[in-house]
Amino acid sequence: MSESPFAQVGLTLYEKGYSPIPIMPGNKVPGLMVGDEWRMFKGWNEFCVERPSQFQINQWAKWPDAGVGIACGRGLICIDIDQEEIIEPLLAILPVSYVQKKGRKGISLFYQGNTDIIRSKNYRTPDRVGLVDLLAEGKQTVLPPSIHPDTGEPYYWWTDETLLDVGLAALTELPNDIGEQIGEVLRAFGYDPDGDRAPDPTGADHPDTVSSHTSNFFRKLNEDALARIDAWAPKLNLPKGRFLGRVYRAVAPWRASGSGRPMSRRSANLSISPGGIEDFGTGESFTALNVVMKTLQIPDSELDAAVQWLGGCLGYDFSPNITLTMGPKTLAMLAAREARERGEEPPVRSAIEEALTPPPHPEWHPTVIPGAVERPAGGDLTAYLNEPATEPATAPTEPAGELVGEVEASAPETALAPSMAELEALCLGIPGLVGELVEWMACSSSSPSRPCALGPALLWVGTIAGRHQAGPTDLRTNLNVVTLAPPGYGKDHARQALYRLATKTGLFRFMAPENFLSDSALRKTIEQNPVMMSMMDEFGGFIGKIMDRRAGAHQSNLRHMILQLFTTSNSVYTGAAAAQEQATPIHQPCFSIYGTTTPHDFWPSMSGRGVGDGFLPRWLVLPISGKPLLDQPVTQPYQPPDRIVEASRAVFKLSRRGANLPDMASQPVINPIVAEWGGDGFEAFKWYRQHFAKCSEEASEDSKVLWTRSIEIMLRIAHIVAIGINPERPMLTDDLVDWAGRLTELSTKSCIVEMKDRLASNDKQAEYLFVRRLIKEAGQAGITTVALKQQINGLFDNARYESIIKQLQDANQVHGRMATGPKGGRPAFRYFAAAAPQQR
Numbered sequence: 001m002s003e004s005p006f007a008q009v010g011l012t013l014y015e016k017g018y019s020p021i022p023i024m025p026g027n028k029v030p031g032l033m034v035g036d037e038w039r040m041f042k043g044w045n046e047f048c049v050e051r052p053s054q055f056q057i058n059q060w061a062k063w064p065d066a067g068v069g070i071a072c073g074r075g076l077i078c079i080d081i082d083q084e085e086i087i088e089p090l091l092a093i094l095p096v097s098y099v100q101k102k103g104r105k106g107i108s109l110f111y112q113g114n115t116d117i118i119r120s121k122n123y124r125t126p127d128r129v130g131l132v133d134l135l136a137e138g139k140q141t142v143l144p145p146s147i148h149p150d151t152g153e154p155y156y157w158w159t160d161e162t163l164l165d166v167g168l169a170a171l172t173e174l175p176n177d178i179g180e181q182i183g184e185v186l187r188a189f190g191y192d193p194d195g196d197r198a199p200d201p202t203g204a205d206h207p208d209t210v211s212s213h214t215s216n217f218f219r220k221l222n223e224d225a226l227a228r229i230d231a232w233a234p235k236l237n238l239p240k241g242r243f244l245g246r247v248y249r250a251v252a253p254w255r256a257s258g259s260g261r262p263m264s265r266r267s268a269n270l271s272i273s274p275g276g277i278e279d280f281g282t283g284e285s286f287t288a289l290n291v292v293m294k295t296l297q298i299p300d301s302e303l304d305a306a307v308q309w310l311g312g313c314l315g316y317d318f319s320p321n322i323t324l325t326m327g328p329k330t331l332a333m334l335a336a337r338e339a340r341e342r343g344e345e346p347p348v349r350s351a352i353e354e355a356l357t358p359p360p361h362p363e364w365h366p367t368v369i370p371g372a373v374e375r376p377a378g379g380d381l382t383a384y385l386n387e388p389a390t391e392p393a394t395a396p397t398e399p400a401g402e403l404v405g406e407v408e409a410s411a412p413e414t415a416l417a418p419s420m421a422e423l424e425a426l427c428l429g430i431p432g433l434v435g436e437l438v439e440w441m442a443c444s445s446s447s448p449s450r451p452c453a454l455g456p457a458l459l460w461v462g463t464i465a466g467r468h469q470a471g472p473t474d475l476r477t478n479l480n481v482v483t484l485a486p487p488g489y490g491k492d493h494a495r496q497a498l499y500r501l502a503t504k505t506g507l508f509r510f511m512a513p514e515n516f517l518s519d520s521a522l523r524k525t526i527e528q529n530p531v532m533m534s535m536m537d538e539f540g541g542f543i544g545k546i547m548d549r550r551a552g553a554h555q556s557n558l559r560h561m562i563l564q565l566f567t568t569s570n571s572v573y574t575g576a577a578a579a580q581e582q583a584t585p586i587h588q589p590c591f592s593i594y595g596t597t598t599p600h601d602f603w604p605s606m607s608g609r610g611v612g613d614g615f616l617p618r619w620l621v622l623p624i625s626g627k628p629l630l631d632q633p634v635t636q637p638y639q640p641p642d643r644i645v646e647a648s649r650a651v652f653k654l655s656r657r658g659a660n661l662p663d664m665a666s667q668p669v670i671n672p673i674v675a676e677w678g679g680d681g682f683e684a685f686k687w688y689r690q691h692f693a694k695c696s697e698e699a700s701e702d703s704k705v706l707w708t709r710s711i712e713i714m715l716r717i718a719h720i721v722a723i724g725i726n727p728e729r730p731m732l733t734d735d736l737v738d739w740a741g742r743l744t745e746l747s748t749k750s751c752i753v754e755m756k757d758r759l760a761s762n763d764k765q766a767e768y769l770f771v772r773r774l775i776k777e778a779g780q781a782g783i784t785t786v787a788l789k790q791q792i793n794g795l796f797d798n799a800r801y802e803s804i805i806k807q808l809q810d811a812n813q814v815h816g817r818m819a820t821g822p823k824g825g826r827p828a829f830r831y832f833a834a835a836a837p838q839q840r
Helices: 005-015 044-048 054-061 084-093 178-189 215-227 288-296 300-313 328-341 351-356 382-386 420-426 432-443 450-464 491-505 519-528 539-547 553-567 599-605 608-612 642-655 681-698 710-725 734-758 763-777 785-792 798-810
Strands: 020-023 031-034 037-040 067-071 076-081 100-102 107-112 121-124 130-135 140-142 242-244 247-250 270-273 276-279 284-286 480-484 531-536 590-597 619-623 814-821 824-833
Touching (some): 005 054, 044 067, 044 140, 067 076, 076 084, 130 178, 215 300, 284 288, 432 710, 450 480, 450 642, 480 599, 491 642, 519 553, 539 590, 553 590, 590 599, 619 734, 681 710, 763 785
Parallel strands (some): 480 590, 531 590
Antiparallel strands (some): 020 067, 067 140, 076 130, 121 130, 247 270, 270 276, 276 284
């Protein structure tokens, strides 16, 4: 198979500093490949202000037949001249462009300029004949060697130099008033400044984001509606509606009578005529779209529903160019209205169900993790099980100076750590209540972090549905999550946001204490309420207490109790009797923990015991790295939005089938709601079960145990998200299972890496790993002897230090040499970590 146009030039364009984007084959619009089919790429214009990631470029290059376009903005401007006769007059006033391309007609010229001042503009005649398009921020244009959909031939460069050769800074610069200069030239060709039109997505190489959302589309829609009032106004069934000649008169049902009259006695003051729409009772004017939305009670957030209804009445065909979405609430409302028109009685939805219905989400599909084995469609395991061991992920590793090539084959193997970009991508666009919680908690902070919000969101939904929901394999919704983030990452924001939500929903009884001093304290808490979640800050300290071999019985037993509560959530926890305490059975305990701490505090506390006895494998670990975003605009309210509050109450009540009785530890839930497999969900489950088993077989002996609970964690996560979508009938689809599988795999792989770097079985090994970690974290700059000893800060004496350095050098894990620092200066002896062969 030949390389796609994007695969041929996308990476080169990216390396030149541009923002290449994938184009649908046989089209001129940006597209996404979902499964085996192409779909419109909503939101592509974000790349006009921010470049795609390297990961996205690599993924797009894998899509067969993907064309290549370039997002304008960030200083890049393209002037696209549609008419041949206009080229010469415009070239006379334009600076020389050394980079030009051609398609079917005209020519496109590339420049640099101030895109904060030079804005996109479409120059057209009053008859909507395209003359010139000035493409800046918010626009894109198709590049060679993409195939032109009309000619079937590739676009081609018209100049010797191309964007593949010339960076943005080398392009000719446009003056800030270039838009006005172009307009003056085009007056001679029929251009009217008042007749600007949006580009036609079927005829331009650079359609706008979504044509249905341009002001010109709405203008045309309303004009067509006034020209054909008979096609839509009678279908609204407005009170007292009738034609008086060409004017349709009716009562405006969305407002009350100014004189207090009932509907039957009100005057038909709403006038819909070819000249406009006016309510004579209030003096207000409306568009046809306004009338449709008010009459059908369509909220502003679902404007596209009104567009589709009105456009459908007028015979619009949205399928080729316009992507519209309607939320389930609006679909149900329109269906109910149609049922009433047929004389049928539509089913009544409760207020709880209405509150649960989320706003429309963009098309959601699990994010692909680089290097991760892709599940074949249909769940066919034959080829997968017979293939050789896969290569590890190609996520970037921490640099290790200039000694990579000197590493000997005997160097120890290390797994590749998943990147922060992978985790961020998995936290985007999650459907249902979990996704809504993530967005609210992240975007209500000036230091937003979706990965920090994911754990609380999962635990909240899993807890308020606890005991009353069972997965298809009878797993329950309790889950343990720990978020590992550097200091100053705002880990406390999501936790405090969840406390506010628990208070506002009246469900604070599900919030357990933030710490437990003994197993007895935890047991008494669960006996009082078997469904609870505890959010612990400085979680590394808690782990250190319960993992310490010198800990007392109360703290040591606390670790065993947490283990047993996790595994007995679908049965009964009996525990152990004490001299002064009787062992009371706790049926179906649903106890979850969300912990936040730093990697430096967590991993030294998580001793080898935590891996060997299965404590660590029962946790979803979310590793966060890099610098936090600071001083970002807050786009969500501080207090929980009413919709999230009502949706949370709906999950709580619908999971209990409307009952509001408190959960009792002494009584089991006999008939929980059992989730179903949806689509190819069961096939995805079987595939991941085999995949994780294969990962365990290929892992080193000390890492095998980390894969033992991966399939269980995956199913719990997918089930919780499914409950947030529909608590009455949760379905584990293949998309949900794929997403949960990738998140779980990311967690497990990060644990493998950190375990090898930080986890020690004794004090001497801990010191050894500590020194190795300090050298590794120094990266390409290396670390001097003085700086290394300063960071050790007297934790052990100089003899022990020299012994550790010698062991590291003998094992080819570190190398020392004379080198300058990152800012130059006098060379000094520095230690560098050596890269090593990698394994799964």
